[in-house]
Amino acid sequence: MSNFDVFKDTVMQYFKEYGISVSCLSNLHKDSLNEAGDRYLYNGELDFKTISMDTVAKDGYKQVKGTLPEEHPINTVDSFLINRENEWFLIEFKDCPVKGDKQKTKDNIIKKAYANWYMILDIFYTMMEKGNKSSIFDVSNPVKFAEEHVHYILVCSKDKNANLYNQVKNHALMNQNYTPPFMRRLKDYIFKDAYVYTEDFFERKFVNSFTY
Numbered sequence: 001m002s003n004f005d006v007f008k009d010t011v012m013q014y015f016k017e018y019g020i021s022v023s024c025l026s027n028l029h030k031d032s033l034n035e036a037g038d039r040y041l042y043n044g045e046l047d048f049k050t051i052s053m054d055t056v057a058k059d060g061y062k063q064v065k066g067t068l069p070e071e072h073p074i075n076t077v078d079s080f081l082i083n084r085e086n087e088w089f090l091i092e093f094k095d096c097p098v099k100g101d102k103q104k105t106k107d108n109i110i111k112k113a114y115a116n117w118y119m120i121l122d123i124f125y126t127m128m129e130k131g132n133k134s135s136i137f138d139v140s141n142p143v144k145f146a147e148e149h150v151h152y153i154l155v156c157s158k159d160k161n162a163n164l165y166n167q168v169k170n171h172a173l174m175n176q177n178y179t180p181p182f183m184r185r186l187k188d189y190i191f192k193d194a195y196v197y198t199e200d201f202f203e204r205k206f207v208n209s210f211t212y
Contacts (some may be wrong), residue, residue, distance in 0.1 A: 002076075002122060003206060003212075004049075004084070004212050005052065008025065011051070012124060013124060014123045015064070017042075017126075019064050020060050020064065022059045024055045024056045025052070026049070026050050026052035027047045028048055028207070029042055029047050031091070031093065032053075032078065032199075034096075035045075035094070035095070036095075041095055042093070042155070042199060046203075048207070048212075049054045050091075051080040052078070052079065053077050054075070054082075058074065062074055068182050074115060075090040075112045076116045077091055078091060083113055083210055086136055087149055087150075087192075087207075088149050088150045090113065090150065090151070091151075092112060092152070092153070092155065093094070093158050094154075095160070096157070097161060098196075099159070099161070099164075109182075109183070110183070113191070113194070117150070121142055124139055126138055127164040137177065146190055146191055147191070148192055150190075151192055151195075152193070152194040153194075153196075154183065154194075154195070154196040155193060156196060156197070156198055156199075158199060164178075164196055166196045168197060168198055172205065177193065177195035177197075178196055179196070180196055183195070183196065
């Protein structure tokens with residue numbers, strides 16, 4: 001069984017414990033649909049199965065925790081993947097400008113990282129307490145695990161983020177990922193890495209080399 005399947009089964013079992021049936025399987029294409037519902041940021045041929053974190057949060061986790069007021073929603077990233085080496089990838093798609101004067105957008109991106117990681121921790125801790133120990137996640141030291149295994153990828157539209165595209169392109173020439181200043185706190189204090197791709201680099205650098 002792949003690491004991805006272990007994660008999926010753990011989440012499904014967590015909801016089953018509360019009598020909730022949720023189908024959280026999705027794919028990159030579906031996950032990349034913008035908020036307006038009229039454009040996908042990923043349209044590649046390799047359309048991996050994913051965990052839709054929006055579905056996990058809204059259709060399952062919210063029921064477990066009780067109805068939350070609209071002003072305090074569960075903010076999560078769009079997509080989740082785990083590769084063969086047990087590297088975890090939180091993926092957020094943004095079909096809008098992400099720049100200096102868009103502080104609300106940048107704050108939302110950071111907020112999603114914290115909320116998503118808290119939800120995952122809560123699910124795995126709860127399952128551990130119920131006797132379901134995971135082979136893919138060390139709940140005894142989640143801080144160390146996040147620092148060694150978890151990546152946050154922001155995928156932005158190229159045509160709406162010319163400056164980001166240039167930065168991503170220039171760093172790619174040096175075989176590096178680009179971390180915008182507002183995302184450095186994630187890379188330095190929480191996760192193994194946090195960086196941005198435009199949709200073309202996401203397909204070329206991430207999708208084409210990903211293996212379950």
